[in-house]
Amino acid sequence: MKSKVIVATTINGDDVEFLCEPRQSLLEVLRDVLGLTGAKEGCNNGNCGACNVLLDGVLVNSCLVLGVEAEGRTIETVEGLAAGGELHPLQQKFLEHAALQCGICTPGFLLAAKALLDHNPDPTEGEVRHWLAGNLCRCTGYDKIVRAVLDAADAG
């Protein structure tokens, strides 16, 4: 009996087909099937945001999406953020502001921040904090992350 489904999707601009079991999450597919390990698993139940990706431009926890739900959709992961050989302004500002210590939450924060700036290019500090409240960081106290996002907004 066949246990897997074939799924056709677009990831970081590339057409991708993969096989997955219906019970596998998108996070598991990205990491274990496709080798895109930039999305991290911190909790596997939507509490920490380390697995954030954009699905048709909407910020989602990829641990809460099934792999089969990617059929016909467009996915952006941290691996696709830097385009044309240049870091995305958010990536650059995170580095300049020392907005990461261990770095495990960073891919999720970058995608959450990108979704914010796509939607609101000039957020206040309060809006940044509210928007990023779904992403946990245990190292930085968020100060430098919030500053990096505000600075990236100014630069954009």
Next chain:
Amino acid sequence: MTTPASPYKVIGSRPLRPDGVDKVTGRAIYGADVRLPGMLYGKVLRSPHAHARIVAIDVSAALALRGVRAVVTAQDMPTIGDKIADLGESTVNLRYTSNNLLAHDKVLYYGHAVAAVAAENIHIAEEALALIKVEYAVLPHVLDGKAAMAPDAPILLDDLRTNELGKRGDRPTNVAEHFRHQRGDLAKGFAEADVIVERTFHTATVHQGYIEPQNATALWNEDDQVLVWCSTQGAFSVQEQLAELLQIPISRVTVTPTEIGGGFGGKINVYLEPLAALLSRKAGHRPVKLVMTRAEVLAATGPTSGSHIRVKMGARRDGVITAAEAELIYEAGAYPGSPVGAGSGVIFAPYRLDNVQVDGYDVVVNRPKAAAYRAPGGTNAVFAAETVVDELAEKLSLDPIDFRLRNAVREGDRRVDGPEYKRIGFIETLEAARNHPHYTAPLTGKHRGRGVAAGFWFNWGGKSSATATVNADGAVNLIEGSTDIGGSRASIAMQLAETLGIPYEDIRPQVAGTASVGYNDVTGGSRTTFGTGWAVYEVGNKLLAEMRQRAAEYWDAPVESVTVANGVFTHNGDAMTFRELASKLDVPVTASASVHPQSYGPGFGVHIVDVEVDVETGKVSILRYTAAQDVGRAIHPSYVEGQLQGGAAQGIGWALNEEYVYDDQGRLLNASLLDYRMPTALDLPMIDTVLVEVHNPGHPYGVRGVGEVPIVPPAAAVANAIYHAIGVRMTELPMSPARIIAAIEKSRSGLG
């Protein structure tokens, strides 16, 4: 930043971290990202009971499941005798560690590992767990340290006897140790006091809360070489623990550290590495990867001790503290080894005390075995002591910082647990806090208050090794063995660049494993920038000496006639840069150094916080936060600030929200990041920092550790702010909404 003029070019600047691009592009390989050919996936079966005897385990149905390759239980572990291992931030008895890895005869807490499975994929491994039949005889359990000390309490470890002030007890007990530090005459000191304050405190069990769960991938080769990849604070510590626990020669174990997603002390003890190795051997020498779920992380790793603490202090009207007494009862979890020793050293460390006594008790309870957590034991102790100090200042009508200044330790004073202070910066830090605009800013509005608290941490030196090689293009490859949790590649590379007199960008640091670099202690104890920084200083000086020799050979001159400064070699009017000389080398230049410096300098922090209390809901909001700290010398100020900010945030979580909640059967109820509530960006303001640079004369560049001090003061500072906001002294952590409301009601009814 309070900074004297710097003689340095690289130190004190803020370059980008060498591993930065990999970490913002998702390219960096963390433990769970490791993938080997033929790799199997494992899962661990855990106890559903807080305390039970294991009557029988039947793994036959699990082994029969298609795709299952191996199952291991405690029977697969070698028998380990008592042996104490020093892990840097804590010591452990390896027999207990072995029993903690896989329960031998009893399970001692909810989540205690019982068996492990390796299968073709994670879902099959999960299905297999459900097929393992474990028969338990459930025993009465005890979760609370004080309750565990009662004569009729359930006994966890039949062979445990109290080490009572150095003498071994003769009865079964849950009290592993009672020790005492003492100086002067307490009765005389309290008799001299005009004001005495005594309070008892309770703090909940809390977790380190790193975002990356524990993980390990192991391959037990046919030739008995054991290869391990994992995220750990110390590859050499994992190597040592594996050799002891699996009873194999240490030279057969190779540990390669991956990037690590936070540790805070919690990624020093091994949990999964030995299981992955045993599974690999049993599964026909295929590699096995184990990754914990978040629920496993919370139920079975870390945490740090809950505690009961009594503090009594007396002071004269002129503001001099005359006596201080404390009793600390720390819950060790299922096996001895709480951080009560460190807590007892920290509790009165900031003050000059002639009459002082501290009693510590290490007590086992049916909770996960405590692991190190950032300044282990410090936050609990200081929450108690600094609340009492605040109350003394209030009763004496003294400014709380002035009161602390009047009693502050300085060079030559002695801590109650023995050591004499060398050059320290507590007074400078108190003054910096008092001079910060935050301290005198008006704070108006209902139910708002400002609190301050001080904190101390010992810091540590440890052993470090490093190796560097000069490339033909003049850049220097640096191999270090300190895993980089918060930017230490940068702070280490900066010290090597400074020593060599070459640009920071010309240093290419790499973190290597046990096969590639000399011994390194864990990244912990706030030691890495200090100790590994010292190692690369030695490496740098050796490289310069060798390069000077090569320059002399090139110029055909005696080496004494060649001078080197700022990366330029000169002789008789001729000059050559480091880079030019590097391009002329025909024999490579390499240098290594291993150091074990003892002259680490302790650190002090003073935190100021403004809060607002919603007296209807009990919610406490942090309005403003400032952390001042003696940081020695800030090699990379951004990452030093980050340590202060991150430590303060963790301390705020400990103060306001975080706690383990168990049901009446001893089962953990909140093993998720929704219910174990850590601070989010929305819960915090910007966190101001003041870096007070009182250089450590015991380091070539004046470095002191900075990572741990900042988690010590926050709980006390927040508690003091809450008092000044609503007039209620909080004596329990966390100061969650329910506890705030209860304390307000108790105070209104006149019972507070």
